[in-house]
Amino acid sequence: AQKITQTQPGMFVQEKEAVTLDCTYDTSDPSYGLFWYKQPSSGEMIFLIYQGSYDQQNATEGRYSLNFQKARKSANLVISASQLGDSAMYFCAMREGGYSGAGSYQLTFGKGTKLSVIP
Amino acid sequence: KAGVTQTPRYLIKTRGQQVTLSCSPISGHRSVSWYQQTPGQGLQFLFEYFSETQRNKGNFPGRFSGRQFSNSRSEMNVSTLELGDSALYLCASSLERGKGNYEQYFGPGTRLTVT
Numbered sequence: 001a002q003k004i005t006q007t008q009p010g011m012f013v014q015e016k017e018a019v020t021l022d023c024t025y026d027t028s029d030p031s032y033g034l035f036w037y038k039q040p041s042s043g044e045m046i047f048l049i050y051q052g053s054y055d056q057q058n059a060t061e062g063r064y065s066l067n068f069q070k071a072r073k074s075a076n077l078v079i080s081a082s083q084l085g086d087s088a089m090y091f092c093a094m095r096e097g098g099y100s101g102a103g104s105y106q107l108t109f110g111k112g113t114k115l116s117v118i119p
Numbered sequence: 120k121a122g123v124t125q126t127p128r129y130l131i132k133t134r135g136q137q138v139t140l141s142c143s144p145i146s147g148h149r150s151v152s153w154y155q156q157t158p159g160q161g162l163q164f165l166f167e168y169f170s171e172t173q174r175n176k177g178n179f180p181g182r183f184s185g186r187q188f189s190n191s192r193s194e195m196n197v198s199t200l201e202l203g204d205s206a207l208y209l210c211a212s213s214l215e216r217g218k219g220n221y222e223q224y225f226g227p228g229t230r231l232t233v234t
Contacts, residue, residue: 037225043207045225091162105150105213105223106175109162 003027004092004110012116013082020067021077021113023092032096034075035107036066039089048090051075079115087117121146123212123226131232137198140229144191144212150174151193152223153185156207165208168193197231205233 005024013019025034036048051059051066059066067076079086093107124143132138144151153165164177168187185195191212197204207230211223 035223042227043209043230044227045209045211047222047224050222093162105152105167105169105211106164106177107152107154107162107211107223108164109154111161 002110003108004094006092006110006113008113009111010114010116012118013079013086015084015117015119016081018078018080019082019115021079021090021092021115023075023077023110025073025075025092025094027073027094027096029096032094034066034068035093035095036064036075036077037091037093038086039091039112041088045091049077082117084117084119087115089114123210123224125208125210125226125229127229128227129230129232131234132200133234134200134202136200137196138200138231139194139196140208140210140231142193142195142210142212142226144193144210145214145224148212148214148224149191150213151187151191152211152213153193153195154209154211155179156209156228157203157205162209165195200233202233205231207231 003026032053034051038046049059049061049064049066051068058068063080065078089112091112092110126141150169152167154162156162166176166185167174171187182198187193207228209228211225213223
């Protein structure tokens with residue numbers, strides 16, 4: 001079974017509108033972290049937002065927020081007020097184990113969602 | 120603060136050759152991870168180093184190896200290159216800490232083409 005599933009290969013959104021990118025995950029480890037990265041055509045992976053499995057509140061970073069539904073094992077990214085510069089690939093990723101800092105930093109990535117912002 | 124740097128940015132090699140890629144993490148970061156990104160397989164974890172020790176390794180053949188130096192800089196080596204090794208190789212660094220975020224900051228990548 002895939003550990004990270006992103007069911008939307010591509011999405012379109014009108015400039016200034018909000019958009020939700022879906023991510024579901026699968027783990028039996030109670031301690032894990034979920035990440036979202038943006039990858040423009042240049043190739044660099046840009047860190048957007050992080051949610052720990054024990055975090056009580058949904059993470060927010062500027063225009064990005066993470067809709068974390070632990071029971072459903074979903075961690076959707078919400079981008080508010082889309083901008084043309086938001087057009088890129090978006091990847092959801094998970095790190096399992098070692099909430100206290102021990103253990104590996106291995107990330108498992110989903111296949112990504114290509115977001116296109118329309119003027 | 121300077122970000123993660125990777126050299127070279129682009130590389131063209133011939134099948135059977137070997138290649139070494141370099142990664143300099145963000146100052147103060149001690150963990151360096153390597154990933155391979157291809158259109159078919161997506162992003163796959165290669166290995167992770169922390170304080171010069173390989174902490175974890177992905178499911179790649181022994182032709183892929185790496186190391187980390189005392190200044191946290193890391194190199195990865197691919198020997199006997201195959202066409203399928205053509206990919207974007209991404210390096211990420213992390214600041215190990217206690218409870219809290221574990222952001223991994225990625226470099227711009229090295230795009231390797233094997234002909």
